[in-house]
Amino acid sequence: MPRRYTVETPVDVSILGESLTFPTSKRVTRNRLMKAALSEYLAPWTPNDLAKTGTPNSRHVNMYEKWSAGGYGVVLTGGILVDKDHLEAPGNTIISADVDSPEKRAVWAEVATKSKAHGGLIVAQIMHAGRQTQAAVNPHPFAVSTKALGKTEVGRAFGTPVEMTTEQVKTEVVDKFIYTAKYLYDAGFDGIQLHCAHGYLLAQFLSRTTNKRTDQYGGSEINRARVIIEIYEGIRKLIPAKTGFIIGVKLNSVEFQNEGLQTNEAVIIAQELDKAGFDFIELSGGTYEKFAFETRESTKNREAFFFEFAKEIVPSIKNAVVYLTGGFRTAPAMVSAIKDGVTQGIGIGRPATQEFDFVNKLLAGKVQSTVAWSDLLPPSDFTTAVLACSVQTAQAGQKALSECADINEGISDLTDDTVAAEYLEAQKKYIERATAEGKQGRIVYGIVPFRNNYKQG
Numbered sequence: 324m325p326r327r328y329t330v331e332t333p334v335d336v337s338i339l340g341e342s343l344t345f346p347t348s349k350r351v352t353r354n355r356l357m358k359a360a361l362s363e364y365l366a367p368w369t370p371n372d373l374a375k376t377g378t379p380n381s382r383h384v385n386m387y388e389k390w391s392a393g394g395y396g397v398v399l400t401g402g403i404l405v406d407k408d409h410l411e412a413p414g415n416t417i418i419s420a421d422v423d424s425p426e427k428r429a430v431w432a433e434v435a436t437k438s439k440a441h442g443g444l445i446v447a448q449i450m451h452a453g454r455q456t457q458a459a460v461n462p463h464p465f466a467v468s469t470k471a472l473g474k475t476e477v478g479r480a481f482g483t484p485v486e487m488t489t490e491q492v493k494t495e496v497v498d499k500f501i502y503t504a505k506y507l508y509d510a511g512f513d514g515i516q517l518h519c520a521h522g523y524l525l526a527q528f529l530s531r532t533t534n535k536r537t538d539q540y541g542g543s544e545i546n547r548a549r550v551i552i553e554i555y556e557g558i559r560k561l562i563p564a565k566t567g568f569i570i571g572v573k574l575n576s577v578e579f580q581n582e583g584l585q586t587n588e589a590v591i592i593a594q595e596l597d598k599a600g601f602d603f604i605e606l607s608g609g610t611y612e613k614f615a616f617e618t619r620e621s622t623k624n625r626e627a628f629f630f631e632f633a634k635e636i637v638p639s640i641k642n643a644v645v646y647l648t649g650g651f652r653t654a655p656a657m658v659s660a661i662k663d664g665v666t667q668g669i670g671i672g673r674p675a676t677q678e679f680d681f682v683n684k685l686l687a688g689k690v691q692s693t694v695a696w697s698d699l700l701p702p703s704d705f706t707t708a709v710l711a712c713s714v715q716t717a718q719a720g721q722k723a724l725s726e727c728a729d730i731n732e733g734i735s736d737l738t739d740d741t742v743a744a745e746y747l748e749a750q751k752k753y754i755e756r757a758t759a760e761g762k763q764g765r766i767v768y769g770i771v772p773f774r775n776n777y778k779q780g
């Protein structure tokens with residue numbers, strides 16, 4: 324039995340099983356739970372073989388089928404990059420005209436078909452890293468301004484960005500997001516989510532830390548959100564609401580930096596996106612310069628990291644469904660966030676990789692909380708969490724659901740201290756190797772080699 328977060332007083336979870344209706348596409352979710360976007364890092368990165376680079380594989384098919392079979396109302400994919408030269412990291416999947424291939428189209432279509440067969444809505448998150456592109460991928464990435472990243476909380480090097488011209492905002496950003504969205508629609512996805520949080524390119528437009536522009540994309544909150552509205556309208560022109568295609572957005576509620584997005588600015592931006600017709604707005608927070616995935620004193624009892632910020636933003640959202648992601652671990656916290664009107668939906672990130680059927684168990688009354696990893700992997704260590712979650716998704720992807728006796732077969736139990744200690748040893752070696760290779764100018768990417776047979780990068 325995996326270790327779980329303790330719940331002193333169990334609650335009635337029926338509210339979590341209620342459906343939600345997206346206002347524009349009119350699609351209906353089977354419950355209020357959403358599996359948050361988690362990058363998989365399982366695609367090949369082959370800059371010299373464009374047909375191959377960023378191609379998903381059977382592991383993607385298997386893991387997304389399992390999350391859908393595990394009960395989530397909405398399953399978000401990990402961020403899919405709209406541009407091969409602006410990756411969040413090597414290993415990302417990529418969809419753009421210059422890296423297309425029949426194989427890529429076939430695998431994405433299979434991800435959609437297999438996921439939908441279990442009743443969950445499969446929604447692809449799409450993104451562009453902008454100045455948060457690693458230097459090894461591109462030392463001079465396109466960004467909103469020339470403002471480079473300062474000291475970051477991720478162990479990666481970043482280059483000096485190039486400020487896009489007004490024309491390039493259309494050709495390098497708007498057109499590319501529209502292309503990727505249409506591709507995913509053609510592949511059979513239920514919708515897409517624009518990643519406008521965590522300091523990536525679309526968040527760079529929204530934040531005064533990075534947006535120093537004097538054209539129509541800079542200045543007021545409305546100007547800074549303009550690029551997102553243009554992408555939305557461009558997608559809707561090709562894929563109208565009557566198709567039932569869902570368009571959502573992930574937005575920071577706060578950035579905890581001097582010039583970073585403040586909650587009163589997020590209120591205006593959320594209002595603008597709501598008016599445009601977005602089906603859902605998922606609230607999050609933080610950037611590479613200031614991670615925010617930690618419990619603060621003010622939100623300790625609420626679990627949700629961005630509770631107090633969401634509370635300020637939500638009243639201004641009249642139509643879109645609101646999801647809140649970050650920190651939710653127990654049914655009482657999820658239920659009270661909904662009853663308090665702070666959110667309508669609950670996003671689950673890290674715990675989703677240990678237990679793919681958390682939602683089925685929760686709604687069937689079998690559990691009241693997510694698993695709790697060993698204390699050797701503390702929630703405050705986000706870098707370890709990213710590496711460990713990726714190992715678990717790679718393990719889950721190894722076998723198809725139909726071949727498994729249990730949906731979580733093959734996933735290492737990181738709630739167990741002995742397994743966690745062994746994992747940390749493997750992670751330490753991986754980081755040492757990556758650092759040594761990095762000094763020689765070579766990149767190590769992908770998955771920590773630990774109880775999975777995935778070799779790459």
Ligand SMILES: Cc1cc2nc3c(=O)[nH]c(=O)nc-3n(C[C@H](O)[C@H](O)[C@H](O)COP(=O)(O)O)c2cc1C
Pocket residue numbers: 359360361362363400401402448518520521573607616648649650651670671672673674708709710712713
């Ligand atoms: C392995 C890993 C990969 C992630 N990749 C993405 C991503 O591609 N896009 C995104 O919006 N957030 C990403 N996140 C952030 C999560 O979606 C989520 O916002 C965060 O983990 C907080 O939720 P949690 O406390 O439930 O884990 C990632 C997090 C982890 C651990």
